[in-house]
Amino acid sequence: MSELMPVLLALTILIGGVAGAAVLTWFERRLLGVWQDRYGPNRLGPLGIGQVAADMIKLLFKDDWVPPFADRLVFIFAPTAIVVAMMMGFAVVPFAPDMMIIDVNIGLLFFLGMTSLAVYSVLLGGLASNNKYALLGGLRSAAQMVSYEVFMGLSLIGVVMMTGSFSLVDIVEAQTDVWFCFSQILGLIVFIIAGIAESHRLPFDLPEAEHELTAGFHTEYGGMKFAMFMLGEYLGLMLISCMIVTLFFGGWHGPMLIGEWLPPFFWFSFKVFVIICFFVLLRAAIPRPRYDQLMSLGWKVMLPITLVNILVTGAVLLWMEGVA
């Protein structure tokens, strides 16, 4: 059984990820509707959840078209890259004490590696389309994602220093008493901002900013290839939420005062749900910054914050070691 567990879990994540992303498209629109004082899709089925099926059928029956001027091979390859990379990222997420595909001692780096590979999807999609809007979207995304990857990695150094390990299981176990969201509050803030920029969601969706770049890197995409990009984006959202919970909100541990009277997996998924709602709220509340504002925010604000965080964390850790 224990040997079958990772295989079963991988299949569950594969199906659950796709289904979750599909439901999220509906859930996000409903939630945005609530916050913006309107209904959102509410016609099909209870609460309008049939909209998911309607959207999927529409996408499936669209003509699977490759523009004649596009680089055919790369054009088809690009959308798969982001889905594969994001799916691979779930391999190291510890959902519950014994519920994970693999616990490697480089888990955190594996996650960073997979998110950095997801950049290619946007980049190659924009390039292969052979369209100036798509190219500009791809260029923007490359600069945005490579920059924010730096802060994403640096913001996690504090967590790694406090745990002394890259293993995500060790990181969760180090938070049994106190979650890292208190001691690593700066790291948490930077990680959330970098996470939104990495999954290029609103308010940081400049690669596909529709009022200036039509649809950015996926201007030429339609049908299921476009759906793959959307699937990758929602998988990225879920993966980032899972990582925020794992790294800063105690993973499968229950809240400190209430304790552990509910199953670990419940706490994990509940926290992920709350974080996803928070991301939707950000989308509803914050307007999109200008491109140069985004870049200067990164290099002039986020980088110093992360460096100060690393410095202070290291100093406090050394000081506590000296006291003990």
Next chain:
Amino acid sequence: MLEIVFFYIASTVALVATVMAMTRANAIHALIYLIVSLLAVAVIFFLIGAPFAAALEIVIYAGAIMVLFVFVIMMLNLGEKGDKQERQWLQPSIWAGPAVLSAVLLIELVMVISQTNGPVSVTAVSAKEVGLALFGPYVLAVEIASMLLLAGLVGSFHLGRRYLERDNLEKQGGQ
């Protein structure tokens, strides 16, 4: 046993991808093959007990440096013209000489490797050990690398600043 099978699969992928990367006329196709080659090398690192190096190979080489390569190629926007020029440069008569010379080196390498007897024992090196080595016996190399990066940083700052000043001057001239 399974590791050996995985090792040979990864090595084959790495070799094929590298050869393809060298022979493609389209720069983007060549880069994609190069990325695949780097990923295959990362798998090999993981198998021979260097998970930290494998992770860095993906994060830094495949995930950051290669992205910048693609970025530059996007900016140049070569298109068909670049492909044609590349095809001219890839004439057999041009790469025949280097190929023969490196074949000689390859034979030599195979002979040297076949003389060392027995498989090298695999010991997993954790991230902590890598860190201790970098800040212990190899601290000088780390410092030299950081100086190199600093030089790059200052250089790029200088290039960016010059444009900024010229723009300001033009603005003042306009007024």
